[in-house]
Amino acid sequence: MNTQLREIKTIIEPTHVVEGAGVRLRRSLGGEKLNYLDPFLLFDHFGSPHAEDYQAGFPMHPHRGIETVTYMLNGEVQHRDTLGNAGSIGAGDVQWMTAGGGILHEEMPQVRPEGNGGFQLWVNLPAKLKMVQPRYQDIPSRKIPEVTTKDGARIRVIAGNVGGTEGAVTGIAANPTYLDVFIPPGGSFTHSVPQGHTAFAYVFEGKAGFVENENGEHRWVTQPALVVWEDGDVVRIETRDKGVRLLLISAKPLGEPIARYGPFVMNTKDEIAQALLDLKQGTFIWQDQAVS
Numbered sequence: 001m002n003t004q005l006r007e008i009k010t011i012i013e014p015t016h017v018v019e020g021a022g023v024r025l026r027r028s029l030g031g032e033k034l035n036y037l038d039p040f041l042l043f044d045h046f047g048s049p050h051a052e053d054y055q056a057g058f059p060m061h062p063h064r065g066i067e068t069v070t071y072m073l074n075g076e077v078q079h080r081d082t083l084g085n086a087g088s089i090g091a092g093d094v095q096w097m098t099a100g101g102g103i104l105h106e107e108m109p110q111v112r113p114e115g116n117g118g119f120q121l122w123v124n125l126p127a128k129l130k131m132v133q134p135r136y137q138d139i140p141s142r143k144i145p146e147v148t149t150k151d152g153a154r155i156r157v158i159a160g161n162v163g164g165t166e167g168a169v170t171g172i173a174a175n176p177t178y179l180d181v182f183i184p185p186g187g188s189f190t191h192s193v194p195q196g197h198t199a200f201a202y203v204f205e206g207k208a209g210f211v212e213n214e215n216g217e218h219r220w221v222t223q224p225a226l227v228v229w230e231d232g233d234v235v236r237i238e239t240r241d242k243g244v245r246l247l248l249i250s251a252k253p254l255g256e257p258i259a260r261y262g263p264f265v266m267n268t269k270d271e272i273a274q275a276l277l278d279l280k281q282g283t284f285i286w287q288d289q290a291v292s
């Protein structure tokens with residue numbers, strides 16, 4: 001079978017932004033450079049050893065029409081929401097939250113000697129599921145399977161499938177792949193991504209060569225950078241003298257209209273206006289709608 005290696009479409013250097021009550025982030029999706037990479041709406045990388053960069057956190061705020069995925073590298077974030085969930089996510093843990101029809105939550109990084117670091121991804125929901133009942137999945141680090149390939153790559157399978165190993169998070173509308181990939185020096189990683197699916201990598205440690213054709217020609221990418229792939233069947237990444245750690249994220253695009261306003265992402269402007277009205281009238285959260 002003929003497989004087509006995916007070439008690089010674009011490389012995005014993250015932009016520094018301040019969000020929440022004053023958290024410094026590096027944003028590579030959902031900002032000025034690339035607003036939407038269907039079905040992904042936002043990708044933020046937070047990470048600092050300095051408490052003043054993160055301790056203000058994200059006090060109680062709403063979401064509607066999306067899923068938010070938080071993956072922690074170090075430190076701790078305490079959270080609570082209007083579903084009654086409360087707890088903490090630490091190094092290696094994942095929180096996959098389906099905001100659906102409406103949720104309010106708080107995400108507060110804790111001041112710790114090791115600082116605070118991780119990622120937040122927003123995945124769009126299809127129109128028919130935007131107002132679904134909110135759901136929350138908390139996946140501790142020990143439940144995330146790890147695969148080592150014969151080429152030496154070590155992969156934490158958060159969602160998707162690597163060589164028959166199924167990811168820890170399932171039942172997500174967009175059926176995404178979310179891999180944390182470490183390739184040691186002199187290694188490589190090859191992964192199939194179905195034709196038509198959106199795919200990107202976020203390089204956050206070291207550097208890697210993104211192989212673009214069968215002759216082995218590649219482009220070097222150094223952290224921090226978000227690499228968007230063109231269409232094709234397979235992606236291939238190699239390392240030489242340095243190792244690399246990156247996230248590989250992919251999913252089938254929705255191809256639906258987008259209306260976004262802050263933490264709300266719907267299909268029409270009217271639905272955004274309704275979200276703002278619901279918030280004002282105290283009918284925002286899903287439980288309230290169910291009984292009205």
Ligand code: FE2
Pocket residue numbers: 058061063068105107
């Ligand atoms: Fe949030």
